[in-house]
Amino acid sequence: MEYPSKLIEDAVNQIAKLPGIGKKTALRLVLHLIKDKSENTYALTDALVKLRGNIKFCSSCHNISDHDVCSICLSQRRDRSVICVVEDSKDVMAIENTAQFVGLYHVLGGVISPMNGIGPSELKIDSLVTRISAAQNEVKEIILALSPTMEGDTTAFYINRRIKDFTVKVSVIARGVPVGGDLEYADEITLGRSIAGRTLFQ
Amino acid sequence: MEYPSKLIEDAVNQIAKLPGIGKKTALRLVLHLIKDKSENTYALTDALVKLRGNIKFCSSCHNISDHDVCSICLSQRRDRSVICVVEDSKDVMAIENTAQFVGLYHVLGGVISPMNGIGPSELKIDSLVTRISAAQNEVKEIILALSPTMEGDTTAFYINRRIKDFTVKVSVIARGVPVGGDLEYADEITLGRSIAGRTLFQ
Incomplete structure (x- = not known):
């Protein structure tokens, strides 16, 4: 597809690099951003820049965290x-x-x-x-x-x-048929495991 | 859902404002950006900021354009x-x-x-x-x-x-059955219009 502007093309190409987003969806998003208030685009890019620049990982469990040690690792109730x-x-x-x-x-x-x-x-x-x-x-x-x-x-x-x-x-963790799932749709390996790993009825 | 970080939450909320993108997809994209090289995030935000800041519309036809008058309006071949x-x-x-x-x-x-x-x-x-x-x-x-x-x-x-x-x-523009479509799946208004607007077989 030929785009009416290099700016559109660049933005579409960048957005289409994200997983699960194709060029058509990217174009739709770009045209939405152009129509929308410019503050909204800047709020989006600002959040992403801050995210990428300031994101930290817990030094103990390596989960995403706002601090050096995450709230779960710090909690006395865990x-x-x-x-x-x-x-x-x-x-x-x-x-x-x-x-x-x-x-x-x-x-x-x-x-x-x-x-x-x-x-x-x-x-x-x-x-x-x-x-x-x-x-x-x-x-x-x-x-x-x-x-x-x-x-x-x-x-x-x-x-x-x-x-x-x-x-x-x-x-x-236990492997078996998903809760709410229908037995006939479970694949045979899952069903087999769910039988092998059966637990006492309580 | 509770997010492990305020940065994540902000980014998810901003992305989820885009049309057709929910919080789950937004979170997937955010986690992708965190895992990915930081240059890619900056290339994306840069393209969006430039887009929103510099986009122009043709003064004649109002199409998106890189210049004051778009290439279609300027073209001598149109x-x-x-x-x-x-x-x-x-x-x-x-x-x-x-x-x-x-x-x-x-x-x-x-x-x-x-x-x-x-x-x-x-x-x-x-x-x-x-x-x-x-x-x-x-x-x-x-x-x-x-x-x-x-x-x-x-x-x-x-x-x-x-x-x-x-x-x-x-x-x-003509309204009628879409090319490649099956007649039985066309709704009756479309089919009616396609009969009313029939053209000579050539």
């Missing part, structure tokens, strides 16, 4: 004996939303994926080992809450091997 | 006897893509819509009348290429009344 290991900050938000977990987190920043050139050293696994080793008497359980994919399983396997000498319990 | 009236710049791009039209454009900036508080004075209709009046011997035809909606029809009706004293032909 159970310091359990650490839940997740892929990224999105997972922390999702688990926090369940209100089912009161322990601490450890954000790896991804999973082991040789296809994408991500090995253990690209992730915060050493930091996890150091963290457990430094608080060996305090930490009782590590929950591995990684994606139920090949990469997630590989990462869980690797982490388990790295921390097997510590006296901590290592658990993984 | 047929100056036909003016195609459209709602916005997106339509100009769409019609240019068809390569079926070599005349000039006039961008109204919307259609008459009392529901949204848009009357004729909010649109570039006076400017269209002035333009035709100033070049009465040159302009032979006005093509109304507005959306086939109530608002589009109202606008077409209004423009037609405003310019009926000039000796220009006023036409509207």
